[in-house]
Amino acid sequence: MSYERNFTTIESTQNERLKSAIKLLSSNNALRQSGLAAAEGLHLAEILLHLPGVNIESVWIPQSLLNKPEWLTMSALSDVLENGEVRCLVLADSLYAKLSKLKSPTGPMIFFEPVNASAAIDLNKEVALLDGIQDPGNVGTLLRNCVAAGVYQVAVSDHSAWVWSDKVLRAGMGAQFSLQLFSESELLAALTAQQGKISIRVTSLHPKSVDLFEADLKPAGVWVFGSEGQGVSQPWLDRATQHIRIPQSTLIESLNVGSSSAVCLFEQFRQRR
Known part of the structure; x- marks a missing residue:
């Protein structure tokens, strides 16, 4: 697939990007101060990867998810992965488990910038x-x-x-x-x-x-x-x-x-x- 050239494989717990990501996920305050939020799971990924106007910082993918039909269908349709502007990081499942906050990690994990309101409050609406x-x-x-x-x-x-x-x-x-x-x-x-x-x-x-x-x-x-x-x-x-x-x-x-x-x-x- 064309977008695979944009992927980086992480193989060690000592990888600085992985350690930084784990530290960010340690508290909501750390994320907020960084200007980022993190969403995990296929449902949220499908929304984020296909939503215009959302700035995605990185996508973290467990190895076992990479070739599953639900991920292949989603990623093949996503300009976010194909344009090479977003860092896509692939990890062994054991490494991804250190990143995930779920008891049964599924992936992917996406770091993105929270979406701000695009207009002032309209009190003519609820x-x-x-x-x-x-x-x-x-x-x-x-x-x-x-x-x-x-x-x-x-x-x-x-x-x-x-x-x-x-x-x-x-x-x-x-x-x-x-x-x-x-x-x-x-x-x-x-x-x-x-x-x-x-x-x-x-x-x-x-x-x-x-x-x-x-x-x-x-x-x-x-x-x-x-x-x-x-x-x-x-x-x-x-x-x-x-x-x-x-x-x-x-x-x-x-x-x-x-x-x-x-x-x-x-x-x-x-x-x-």
């Missing part, structure tokens, strides 16, 4: 805020819920899990690449600059909370989804213009944030159809 959600599985689930329900702008507080971490990428199944991602401060600045009234929606047991299925969710607004333990933070509760209550059986105390976000976003989706 926004979801992740307000201190720290569990990577919940963050990934919420991002996936947003994409599925047609909410493509997501703001993330500093106290939430990093949306480009390996665990969030796996939980979100690559939803990040379909979203415009912003910081909480960018959302606050947009709200401050906005002239008209914007609905800010929170789920709460506020005395004036409205049953979800009776609330008017058709106008654009901001959904605020709070942390697993504390719920929506007090500053956002104070800003809220719509307090919404999810009706449910009395046999369970509450839903987790992943489930409650799905219920709310899809009720909005239903109302807008």
Whole structure:
């Protein structure tokens, strides 16, 4: 295959590039400081290798994957591998296992630059805020819920899990690449600059909370989804213009944030159809 000339084989644990990659993967802080993120597995690789506008730094491939049909089909279609601009590194499976963070490594591992929002927040369209959600599985689930329900702008507080971490990428199944991602401060600045009234929606047991299925969710607004333990933070509760209550059986105390976000976003989706 033509792209194989661009591959470099790594045969030793003492290889400097391998040691550097392992060190980067040792913590999310190390990755963030490097300006890179890392995604592992065929599903995420298929998204990344065929997605325009993503800067890929390197692709790490275990030897056993190299000639499997699922990889051959993917790589044969990928300009990223054929143009020679990206470093493609092949490792024996035993070496790749030292790089991988999975119990059963599959490969490939791709280092890439996180994708920044390409435009300013548009408050004429829906926004979801992740307000201190720290569990990577919940963050990934919420991002996936947003994409599925047609909410493509997501703001993330500093106290939430990093949306480009390996665990969030796996939980979100690559939803990040379909979203415009912003910081909480960018959302606050947009709200401050906005002239008209914007609905800010929170789920709460506020005395004036409205049953979800009776609330008017058709106008654009901001959904605020709070942390697993504390719920929506007090500053956002104070800003809220719509307090919404999810009706449910009395046999369970509450839903987790992943489930409650799905219920709310899809009720909005239903109302807008």
